[in-house]
Amino acid sequence: MATEMPNDDQAIRARFHIVYGEFSLAADLTLPGRGVTALFGHSGSGKTTLLRAIAGLERHPGAYLEVNGEVWQDGERFLPTHRRPLGYVFQEASLFPHLSVEANLDFGRKRLAAAERRVDLAQAVELLGIGHLLARRPDKLSGGERQRVAIARALLASPRLLLMDEPLAALDGKRKAEILPYLTRLREELDIPVLYVTHSPDEVARLADHLVLLDNGQVAASGHLAETLARLDLPTAVSDDAGVVVEGLVAGHDAAYHLLALDFPGGRVQVAHGPESPGKRLRFQVRARDVSLSLSERDDSSILNRVPATVAAIADADTPAHVLVRLEAGGTPLLARITRRSRDQLQLQPGKSVWAQIKAVALLA
Amino acid sequence: MTLPRRSAAILATALLGAFAATAARADEVQVAVAANFTAPMQKIAAQFEKDTGHKAVLSFGATGKFYSQIRNGAPFEVFLAADDETPARLEKENGILPGSRFTYAIGKLVLWSAKPAIVDNQGEVLKKGGFDHLSLANPKLAPYGAAAVETMKALGAYDTLAPKFVQAENIAQAYNFVATGNALLGFVAYAQVLDEHGQLKGGSVWLVPGKLYSPIRQDAAILEKGTINGKAKPAAEALVKYLKGDKARAVIKTYGYDL
Amino acid sequence: MPFGPDDWNAVLLTLKLAGTTTLLLLLFGTPIAWWLARTRSWLKGPVGAAVALPLVLPPTVLGFYLLVTLGPNGPIGQLTQSLGLGLLPFTFPGLVLASVLYSMPFVVQPLQQAFESLGERPLEAAATLRASPWDTFFSVALPLARPGFVTATILGFAHTVGEFGVVLMIGGNIPEKTRVVSVQIYDHVEALEYTQAHWLAGGMLVFSFLVLLALYGSKARSRHGY
Numbered sequence: 001m002a003t004e005m006p007n008d009d010q011a012i013r014a015r016f017h018i019v020y021g022e023f024s025l026a027a028d029l030t031l032p033g034r035g036v037t038a039l040f041g042h043s044g045s046g047k048t049t050l051l052r053a054i055a056g057l058e059r060h061p062g063a064y065l066e067v068n069g070e071v072w073q074d075g076e077r078f079l080p081t082h083r084r085p086l087g088y089v090f091q092e093a094s095l096f097p098h099l100s101v102e103a104n105l106d107f108g109r110k111r112l113a114a115a116e117r118r119v120d121l122a123q124a125v126e127l128l129g130i131g132h133l134l135a136r137r138p139d140k141l142s143g144g145e146r147q148r149v150a151i152a153r154a155l156l157a158s159p160r161l162l163l164m165d166e167p168l169a170a171l172d173g174k175r176k177a178e179i180l181p182y183l184t185r186l187r188e189e190l191d192i193p194v195l196y197v198t199h200s201p202d203e204v205a206r207l208a209d210h211l212v213l214l215d216n217g218q219v220a221a222s223g224h225l226a227e228t229l230a231r232l233d234l235p236t237a238v239s240d241d242a243g244v245v246v247e248g249l250v251a252g253h254d255a256a257y258h259l260l261a262l263d264f265p266g267g268r269v270q271v272a273h274g275p276e277s278p279g280k281r282l283r284f285q286v287r288a289r290d291v292s293l294s295l296s297e298r299d300d301s302s303i304l305n306r307v308p309a310t311v312a313a314i315a316d317a318d319t320p321a322h323v324l325v326r327l328e329a330g331g332t333p334l335l336a337r338i339t340r341r342s343r344d345q346l347q348l349q350p351g352k353s354v355w356a357q358i359k360a361v362a363l364l365a
Numbered sequence: 366m367t368l369p370r371r372s373a374a375i376l377a378t379a380l381l382g383a384f385a386a387t388a389a390r391a392d393e394v395q396v397a398v399a400a401n402f403t404a405p406m407q408k409i410a411a412q413f414e415k416d417t418g419h420k421a422v423l424s425f426g427a428t429g430k431f432y433s434q435i436r437n438g439a440p441f442e443v444f445l446a447a448d449d450e451t452p453a454r455l456e457k458e459n460g461i462l463p464g465s466r467f468t469y470a471i472g473k474l475v476l477w478s479a480k481p482a483i484v485d486n487q488g489e490v491l492k493k494g495g496f497d498h499l500s501l502a503n504p505k506l507a508p509y510g511a512a513a514v515e516t517m518k519a520l521g522a523y524d525t526l527a528p529k530f531v532q533a534e535n536i537a538q539a540y541n542f543v544a545t546g547n548a549l550l551g552f553v554a555y556a557q558v559l560d561e562h563g564q565l566k567g568g569s570v571w572l573v574p575g576k577l578y579s580p581i582r583q584d585a586a587i588l589e590k591g592t593i594n595g596k597a598k599p600a601a602e603a604l605v606k607y608l609k610g611d612k613a614r615a616v617i618k619t620y621g622y623d624l
Numbered sequence: 625m626p627f628g629p630d631d632w633n634a635v636l637l638t639l640k641l642a643g644t645t646t647l648l649l650l651l652f653g654t655p656i657a658w659w660l661a662r663t664r665s666w667l668k669g670p671v672g673a674a675v676a677l678p679l680v681l682p683p684t685v686l687g688f689y690l691l692v693t694l695g696p697n698g699p700i701g702q703l704t705q706s707l708g709l710g711l712l713p714f715t716f717p718g719l720v721l722a723s724v725l726y727s728m729p730f731v732v733q734p735l736q737q738a739f740e741s742l743g744e745r746p747l748e749a750a751a752t753l754r755a756s757p758w759d760t761f762f763s764v765a766l767p768l769a770r771p772g773f774v775t776a777t778i779l780g781f782a783h784t785v786g787e788f789g790v791v792l793m794i795g796g797n798i799p800e801k802t803r804v805v806s807v808q809i810y811d812h813v814e815a816l817e818y819t820q821a822h823w824l825a826g827g828m829l830v831f832s833f834l835v836l837l838a839l840y841g842s843k844a845r846s847r848h849g850y
Contacts, residue, residue, distance in 0.1 A: 531796025
């Protein structure tokens with residue numbers, strides 16, 4: 001199922017079968033032992049249940065859990081939560097109201113042996129921009145500040161696995177926007193595997209490396225983000241804003257036209273943006289409805305970004321008038337949403353070479 | 366509108382009057398009875414009801430408590446005290462029907478243990494010791510308690526015994542402390558340890574000689590609430606008369622009281 | 625001076641009894657309240673009901689059973705005797721035992737409510753930060769339940785001070801051992817010593833009012849805190 005099969009000791013293996021009355025969850029997952037894995041699904045799909053089980057907050061007999069070579073739970077063994085080297089960020093910050101921000105940050109850290117401390121206070125404080133809040137009480141913080149403190153607190157417990165349960169769900173759009181950059185930095189700067197529960201496609205697109213789709217207690221898909229988003233057999237594809245996320249490297253900046261060039265395995269795209277340092281990794285999103293196809297490279301159109309690709313598969317889209325075409329552009333999957341009529345006119349079928357014309361590229365940063 | 370309302374008022378008054386009249390004719394008498402006299406009085410009251418048709422409604426308790434309740438308007442009509450001072454004081458305070466006070470029994474004090482062979486018939490156990498607690502009624506409140514203190518002083522044992530006192534609120538509680546074994550022995554009323562045939566119910570007992578304490582004259586009187594227009598109510602009068610009669614006196618004697 | 629040495633002794637004894645009782649109840653009541661607040665066992669109902677019994681039982685029932693069970697023929701009486709402790713009725717430890725039982729719901733229930741109102745979340749958060757259950761109890765649950773402890777302490781103390789029926793039944797009215805203020809007042813009233821009764825009774829009235837004032841005052845304050 002997973003395209004990039006992680007090697008043995010760099011993986012999280014989780015096998016749970018959970019039944020709560022009407023609800024049941026069956027998960028048998030092998031997840032990469034690094035980067036961000038998003039557990040994505042609607043409410044009631046079982047994603048929080050799975051996260052709590054992984055944290056040991058709920059005890060389920062017969063489960064198996066191994067994190068980067070360490071078994072946390074199997075038939076005989078059950079490490080209680082406080083013995084699992086993890087960090088957990090709840091939907092509501094859940095700071096201790098009787099302690100100052102600094103004492104909250106210190107709560108997990110001071111319970112570690114000195115040798116186990118791998119994140120220091122200054123680093124966490126700087127990473128989340130909470131230096132000015134240390135002396136305050138949690139009730140004197142805004143919702144966004146509280147959540148940043150909660151994330152720092154979890155990091156300071158030097159987790160070998162960071163679990164985040166919809167950390168942005170309780171915040172309004174503005175606060176979300178305030179925290180997202182911190183989460184992006186976290187992903188880039190710390191080498192801690194993260195399991196990130198969310199029902200927001202935007203958060204998935206920005207943060208995830210690996211995607212697990214949960215649907216009604218079942219694992220509908222688990223795989224590399226770009227691969228999984230481009231799968232035509234999943235409900236994610238059959239929607240108006242279906243699309244893929246691609247990671248590119250900054251190649252250069254055209255100051256005269258105010259365009260940033262990004263290289264990715266399938267070619268180069270240019271996007272309206274200010275300069276960034278060359279070689280930096282940036283994500284961009286390409287929606288299926290923004291991709292049109294032609295049989296030759298047309299340089300007489302206003303569309304700036306054109307990449308050669310091969311048709312990999314074709315499937316029905318959300319309306320009878322459209323189809324979804326899955327493309328391969330130098331190993332990078334792309335999706336195009338075109339009319340059924342265009343498909344027939346161009347005689348598209350798997351294996352055919354085409355040019356993908358990308359009308360819009362959204363930079364995720 | 367006014368007419369029906371007035372009629373209703375008249376009707377209500379008439380009903381209330383009728384009810385009050387019934388209550389007065391009910392031939393009940395409310396009696397406050399000293400705790401030590403509980404058993405004999407229950408027997409006497411039963412016979413009284415059978416013989417006269419009047420019903421004696423009995424309340425048992427400490428004489429001191431009854432005194433304050435009576436002074437504060439308690440509805441007792443006849444008072445059987447555990448002493449003679451309290452009825453005398455009430456008489457001085459015009460709380461009783463003048464001339465109705467009389468001695469219905471002379472109480473006897475005993476030292477009693479619920480266990481056999483603890484109390485000897487000379488009361489030597491008081492000097493020998495060998496017990497943790499000595500139960501007695503609060504001497505401030507109960508005549509039997511005061512008599513117990515008098516006895517111990519006469520024996521010259523008061524100071525050594527005082528630390529072992531457990532004071533009960535009334536003589537009935539003093540009896541309970543001993544009966545449950547929580548106090549090995551205690552001063553109680555003779556009547557409490559006798560059954561209805563005048564036999565010792567159990568344990569061991571010393572009948573304290575009368576010369577060791579002033580006689581416990583138990584006086585009774587008809588209270589102010591037991592009178593109507595300066596005369597005793599019929600049921601109250603009947604009860605007092607009954608108490609003085611042979612049948613009642615026989616019961617009183619069976620329970621070890623003098624007369 | 626209407627306030628005699630007996631009265632002072634009664635006051636001191638009462639404070640000593642209430643203090644000892646409250647301390648013991650906080651010590652033993654806290655784990656009981658914690659268990660009641662968190663258990664899913666079927667025993668929760670029966671234990672909760674047993675703790676609450678003194679709220680509805682007349683003190684005479686408790687006093688009667690204590691007198692019988694603590695007495696020389698009762699099971700506890702035989703136990704204390706075989707342990708060489710003697711018998712508990714008419715002793716200060718006996719009164720403490722009775723008061724602990726009698727005031728139990730006034731300490732356990734506020735604590736239980738305080739623990740219940742914490743919810744799972746702070747405890748779970750502590751567990752994810754490496755705190756063991758004991759550690760969590762002392763570093764998170766206890767500090768967060770502080771208002772509950774204030775209430776429990778005040779109610780436990782005040783209720784023990786106000787205890788009468790049970791003391792009357794198993795105390796034996798012994799000066800400096802079991803003659804507490806409420807009994808002393810009763811004796812004064814019975815002996816028609818109304819002046820002394822007024823001093824003590826008035827003192828109790830003022831004390832009780834101040835205690836409740838402190839309690840409701842602190843509640844109002846804590847509502848604005850945190």
